[in-house]
Amino acid sequence: MKPKKVFIKTYGCQMNEADSDEMSSIFSLYGTQETKNIKKADVVLVNSCTVRANAENKALSFLGRLKKWKGVTIEDVRGSKKQLIIFAGCAAQRLGAEVRKKHPHLDITTGAKSIEKFAEVLDNSGFFDGQSKKPHHAKSPANPLGVQTIMRGCDFACTYCIVPSVRGGVKCLSKKEIISSIEQKIKNGAKEIVLLGQTVNAWRYGKTDFADLLKEVSKLSNLKRVSFMSPHPIHITDKLIDTIKNNPKIARNIHLPIQSGSTKILKDMKRGYSRRDILIICKKLKDIGIKISTDFIVGYPTETEKDFKDTISIVEKIGFSHAYCFIFSPRQGTKAEHLKPLDKKVLEKRVNILLNKVKQKASKLK
Numbered sequence: 001m002k003p004k005k006v007f008i009k010t011y012g013c014q015m016n017e018a019d020s021d022e023m024s025s026i027f028s029l030y031g032t033q034e035t036k037n038i039k040k041a042d043v044v045l046v047n048s049c050t051v052r053a054n055a056e057n058k059a060l061s062f063l064g065r066l067k068k069w070k071g072v073t074i075e076d077v078r079g080s081k082k083q084l085i086i087f088a089g090c091a092a093q094r095l096g097a098e099v100r101k102k103h104p105h106l107d108i109t110t111g112a113k114s115i116e117k118f119a120e121v122l123d124n125s126g127f128f129d130g131q132s133k134k135p136h137h138a139k140s141p142a143n144p145l146g147v148q149t150i151m152r153g154c155d156f157a158c159t160y161c162i163v164p165s166v167r168g169g170v171k172c173l174s175k176k177e178i179i180s181s182i183e184q185k186i187k188n189g190a191k192e193i194v195l196l197g198q199t200v201n202a203w204r205y206g207k208t209d210f211a212d213l214l215k216e217v218s219k220l221s222n223l224k225r226v227s228f229m230s231p232h233p234i235h236i237t238d239k240l241i242d243t244i245k246n247n248p249k250i251a252r253n254i255h256l257p258i259q260s261g262s263t264k265i266l267k268d269m270k271r272g273y274s275r276r277d278i279l280i281i282c283k284k285l286k287d288i289g290i291k292i293s294t295d296f297i298v299g300y301p302t303e304t305e306k307d308f309k310d311t312i313s314i315v316e317k318i319g320f321s322h323a324y325c326f327i328f329s330p331r332q333g334t335k336a337e338h339l340k341p342l343d344k345k346v347l348e349k350r351v352n353i354l355l356n357k358v359k360q361k362a363s364k365l366k
């Protein structure tokens, strides 16, 4: 039987990219081949994001266009087993059956919480019946960069964020699973490993914490570099800073999302730290030679001109190498959903001021 061809479209963050890689390797167990040409595909997997309305809309609009890809009428193709569309990830988790109602050409929805059950989903589809199965790791292309998910979900409850409700609470992989998977990646040619998790440095398994894990990973031979993303400021401990300091294999740049420079806004967002905490953490990191990049949310509904100035001044004080600056986007089901948004013009003005300030400071770091 000819191998089925799979086209994968991923929206959103690196967690989603890693989830797509994982789903891709599960597909390969069914003897499939990945294709970059959707016209040649038998299966389309859309791995969606819902963190911002914009990302969700893009995934839904792509899904809408797939009606044409399936061709003919929906009634003709439904159940014909000729082509399969799978809508996965965070938007699939949030929208569930609703999305199938709106897009009847869609065959399967599987949410971000069910990634461990993806093989079951494929089995139950009946689409791969008769395909010869391959052993795991049979198809692992040589890649100098290995991305290793070490945990999924989040135990925080930031008021603007939909992640805990679509991905659930933290679930950590064991140290044994992580190390053996990384060893496999090294065998397949990885020289650099990125440890990945929604709040990666909250990883803990039994008595082993993230700093211990990082130390273990960096001891692996034939590995040149280890980095991680995205850490949460609360879990940047002195032990972690010491581990980084004493281990040259660990990358000297960290992406540390701080979101705001105002203690009041950080409290409103329920981030769990203050402006002072950030200044202390960033100083410790910079003292050991770390370059810091960050994320900001501009225009949280309670953000005053004074709060915004606090964000500008934290950029001035810390000097980030780069910052992603997002305008606040209300998400259904979050605590901040019903807060009155700030005026559009104010939001645009603030985001431009912030972007310029970040750029100006970053250029002086080089």
Ligand code: SF4
Pocket (backbone or CB within 6 Å): 154, 155, 156, 157, 158, 161, 162, 163, 164, 198, 199, 232
């Ligand atoms: S730490 Fe906050 S922003 Fe990050 S994923 Fe968890 S709830 Fe969302």
